[in-house]
Amino acid sequence: MGKQLLRGTLQNSEGRELETDVLVIGGGPAGAWAAINAASKGARVILVDKGYCGTSGATAPSGTGVWYVNPTPEDREAAMKSREALGGYLADRKWMTSVLNKTYDNINQLDAWKYPFPLDDEGKPHRNSLQGPEYMRLMRKQVKKAGVKIWDHSPALELLADEYGVGGASGVFTTTGEQWTVKSGAIVIATGGCAFLSKALGCNVLTGDGYLLAAEAGANLSGMEFSNAYAIAPAFASVTKTAFYTWATFYYEDGSIIEGAGSQKGRSVIAKTLQTQPVYARLDKADDEMQKWMRKAQPNFFLPFDRAGINPFTQRFPITLRLEGTVRGTGGIHLVNENCATKVPGLYAAGDAATREFICGGFTGGGSHNAAWAMSSGSWAGEAAAEYALKLGANSSKRNVVGVSSTPIVSNFKRDTQYGTVSHEITKAVQAEVNPYDINLFRTESKLQPSLQRLDQIWKEIRAGILIDEANVVKAREAAAMTATARWMYSSALERKETRGMHKRLDYQEQDPAQHYRILTGGLDKIWVKPESSLKHKEVITR
Numbered sequence: 001m002g003k004q005l006l007r008g009t010l011q012n013s014e015g016r017e018l019e020t021d022v023l024v025i026g027g028g029p030a031g032a033w034a035a036i037n038a039a040s041k042g043a044r045v046i047l048v049d050k051g052y053c054g055t056s057g058a059t060a061p062s063g064t065g066v067w068y069v070n071p072t073p074e075d076r077e078a079a080m081k082s083r084e085a086l087g088g089y090l091a092d093r094k095w096m097t098s099v100l101n102k103t104y105d106n107i108n109q110l111d112a113w114k115y116p117f118p119l120d121d122e123g124k125p126h127r128n129s130l131q132g133p134e135y136m137r138l139m140r141k142q143v144k145k146a147g148v149k150i151w152d153h154s155p156a157l158e159l160l161a162d163e164y165g166v167g168g169a170s171g172v173f174t175t176t177g178e179q180w181t182v183k184s185g186a187i188v189i190a191t192g193g194c195a196f197l198s199k200a201l202g203c204n205v206l207t208g209d210g211y212l213l214a215a216e217a218g219a220n221l222s223g224m225e226f227s228n229a230y231a232i233a234p235a236f237a238s239v240t241k242t243a244f245y246t247w248a249t250f251y252y253e254d255g256s257i258i259e260g261a262g263s264q265k266g267r268s269v270i271a272k273t274l275q276t277q278p279v280y281a282r283l284d285k286a287d288d289e290m291q292k293w294m295r296k297a298q299p300n301f302f303l304p305f306d307r308a309g310i311n312p313f314t315q316r317f318p319i320t321l322r323l324e325g326t327v328r329g330t331g332g333i334h335l336v337n338e339n340c341a342t343k344v345p346g347l348y349a350a351g352d353a354a355t356r357e358f359i360c361g362g363f364t365g366g367g368s369h370n371a372a373w374a375m376s377s378g379s380w381a382g383e384a385a386a387e388y389a390l391k392l393g394a395n396s397s398k399r400n401v402v403g404v405s406s407t408p409i410v411s412n413f414k415r416d417t418q419y420g421t422v423s424h425e426i427t428k429a430v431q432a433e434v435n436p437y438d439i440n441l442f443r444t445e446s447k448l449q450p451s452l453q454r455l456d457q458i459w460k461e462i463r464a465g466i467l468i469d470e471a472n473v474v475k476a477r478e479a480a481a482m483t484a485t486a487r488w489m490y491s492s493a494l495e496r497k498e499t500r501g502m503h504k505r506l507d508y509q510e511q512d513p514a515q516h517y518r519i520l521t522g523g524l525d526k527i528w529v530k531p532e533s534s535l536k537h538k539e540v541i542t543r
Helices: 029-040 073-081 093-112 132-145 209-216 242-247 266-274 288-297 299-308 368-398 421-434 445-463 473-495 537-542
Strands: 016-025 045-048 063-065 129-131 149-151 156-162 165-172 179-189 229-234 249-251 279-282 317-324 347-349 519-522 528-531
Touching (some): 016 029, 016 165, 016 368, 029 045, 029 132, 029 179, 029 368, 063 368, 129 132, 156 179, 156 209, 179 209, 179 368, 209 473, 229 242, 229 266, 249 266, 288 299, 347 368, 421 473, 445 473, 473 519, 473 528
Parallel strands (some): 016 179, 045 149
Antiparallel strands (some): 156 165, 165 179, 229 317, 249 279, 279 317, 519 528
16 A cells, blocks of 8 residues: 655645644534534544535435434334334344434434424424535534634545554645645544435535545445445436435336336336336326425425426426435445444544444435434544544644555646546446446346456556546546445445345345345455354344
8 A cells, every 4th residue: 555645746835734633524414513522522623525514415405304203112113123124134223222312412402503493283393304505504603613623625635644543634625726734633534425426416525535545544344235326316407305206106208107116116117117218207196285395395306397397296207317326325434333433543434434234224324314323423423533532632743644545646736627537537437337227236246246347457557557647636536436435335245145225136136144244345456345243133123
């Protein structure tokens, strides 16, 4: 692994160097909660975001449900039991209980911060959903109020580490081209998941950057086989609010109904149909009252239709399936305890950057579970990172940390270059492996193995320096991260020779009780995959 400081490889202006206790990488919900909670422990905190904290990421432009459940035994039991079978019984009741408790507290905290929850018919706040723009605007305000330094448009490009663990990161200010370096006692990775630049709403910054940062420092990943989430969207838009299609009927081009497209297995039916012909939808199951509620609950869902002059309740419109990968999947950085620590000392992970198997198993967390996980894991990671860093004290600034990037880049950063030629080609090549339904959704060894071999070859070319002269280091780094993410996904998918959760193998169509375990993966040049210790199947499903 190449260990070079980006300061030594990026040839730009002077840059900025600072020391802090906790560095939070990522400015979505998980990063915001992490920063606030770290600061509450008395730690100095810097938050860096690839975009603008408060507007970038999957949550900011959307409405989302929240796994907010009243603290009664009956309600909590029903909430935990409802998704266990779908997730292949890989969830953990202890984690689920902790997340439900923390989410309940955090939602009530949002109310205390004056989040504008709508009122029900009895005048009580309706607290199981959030509007992304209002939510993230409030979170940015609270992050600043906590005394956190926010660096917008400042993606991290590599971590700094020594034999004792991580100790900072380096990156670039994309508005000026300056490099930044932050030495820190602890780091929280909250960079979100990876949607492979599929044009899903809010996902253009979610390219698996945090996975690569963590793996380069020695962390493991888990559940990467559960990373093939596809969302229904209008063919002419990026909005992926699949829940509304519960009220849809799906049609062939000739107007006849596609049987089974609206069932639990409807996504597979739609995907199979899309391989040979267009698919159309109409939200014709929603009555007048439901239509009013839908427009109020998710106004951005209807913007593309209004602009196109389409009434989705009365007119058919073409749809597609957009890959959301680990954003709506469950794979991510493996956590070793409920403090959201990784195996690397000083490194923590939260939100979609971390595995959600603990509460979702092998099935998508959708919006509600993922939203609850973001605010819960973010809070725990921030608190733990602060405590770790404060124990180190002044010793952390004396460490001789160096960069651990596997893809050092040695060119000037150019803000006006969206893609360099090579990074653009790599991105397209990776998308050609992860987007097709017959590779990623309908999985077989005969399809996955050749695809993985092609991805391995792309990685070899990256490691040989193919990106070395790229003008836009951020896009080059994204291309490398997406390549690495796809390799971990398919290596894990080949290892799990069964169908469980959202991972469906056509050559192993049954769930195998002998494979009732989570799968860990990691490595860079050589990917390794191994089962985690087996879970107690009976205990999980009966207690």
